[in-house]
Amino acid sequence: LAKTTQPISMDSYEGQEVNITCSHNNIATNDYITWYQQFPSQGPRFIIQGYKTKVTNEVASLFIPADRKSSTLSLPRVSLSDTAVYYCLVGRPGDMRFGAGTRLTVKP
Amino acid sequence: DGGITQSPKYLFRKEGQNVTLSCEQNLNHDAMYWYRQDPGQGLRLIYYSQIVNDFQKGDIAEGYSVSREKKESFPLTVTSAQKNPTAFYLCASSQIGGTRSTEAFFGQGTRLTVV
Numbered sequence: 553l554a555k556t557t558q559p560i561s562m563d564s565y566e567g568q569e570v571n572i573t574c575s576h577n578n579i580a581t582n583d584y585i586t587w588y589q590q591f592p593s594q595g596p597r598f599i600i601q602g603y604k605t606k607v608t609n610e611v612a613s614l615f616i617p618a619d620r621k622s623s624t625l626s627l628p629r630v631s632l633s634d635t636a637v638y639y640c641l642v643g644r645p646g647d648m649r650f651g652a653g654t655r656l657t658v659k660p
Numbered sequence: 661d662g663g664i665t666q667s668p669k670y671l672f673r674k675e676g677q678n679v680t681l682s683c684e685q686n687l688n689h690d691a692m693y694w695y696r697q698d699p700g701q702g703l704r705l706i707y708y709s710q711i712v713n714d715f716q717k718g719d720i721a722e723g724y725s726v727s728r729e730k731k732e733s734f735p736l737t738v739t740s741a742q743k744n745p746t747a748f749y750l751c752a753s754s755q756i757g758g759t760r761s762t763e764a765f766f767g768q769g770t771r772l773t774v775v
Contacts, residue, residue, distance in 0.1 A: 584761065586762040586763075588764075593748070593769070594766075594769070595750050595766025595768065595769060596703070596750075596764075596766055597766070598760070598762075598763040598765075601760055601761070601762050601763065637702075645691070645761035646690070646691040646754070647708060647710075647716075648705070648754070649705050650695070651702055652701070
């Protein structure tokens with residue numbers, strides 16, 4: 553399975569847009585890119601899934617370049633409640649492995 | 661309500677004991693997973709199953725065992741061979757196929773402590 557590399561931590565301020573980039577140089581043709589959010593002592597929660605180009609839903613956007621070797625999760629106008637760990641996963645449905653994640657801290 | 665249920669929420673194990681963590685889902689999902697999370701760390705995959713009566717080892721399967729006799733259930737046994745079992749254990753399920761095929765739903769977790 554493709555290994556992912558993300559920044560360990562990021563800081564932001566309320567109202568800003570946050571972009572978290574994930575590198576996955578060995579992504580396979582059948583792999584999807586998925587992002588999850590996790591709060592302390594809870595299970596992760598699905599944010600967004602993509603295969604190529606751009607995907608947008610009600611909470612985030614996912615940008616994937618043509619070579620698919622990286623992806624960027626974009627969170628518009630973050631609030632304090634967006635402070636969490638964000639995980640980038642690359643793989644096929646039914647076999648999902650998490651990396652270390654990015655700890656995002658949103659400050660007032 | 662549809663969802664995934666783990667029990668117990670807290671579990672204490674004595675040295676040398678086997679313990680079983682329960683995971684049940686009523687989402688009719690094909691795939692189920694077990695993860696371990698240590699403080700300040702990411703999730704590590706223990707075992708996963710894509711179909712009844714079949715399962716695969718994840719990255720840290722040693723000292724653990726699972727069964728998948730029913731689609732709804734995927735219990736995890738932490739055996740005495742697991743030398744450092746104190747951790748937060750998370751079970752998840754997902755549907756293989758569809759528009760959100762990598763969307764997994766997680767239980768509330770079981771916090772296991774060795775005493």
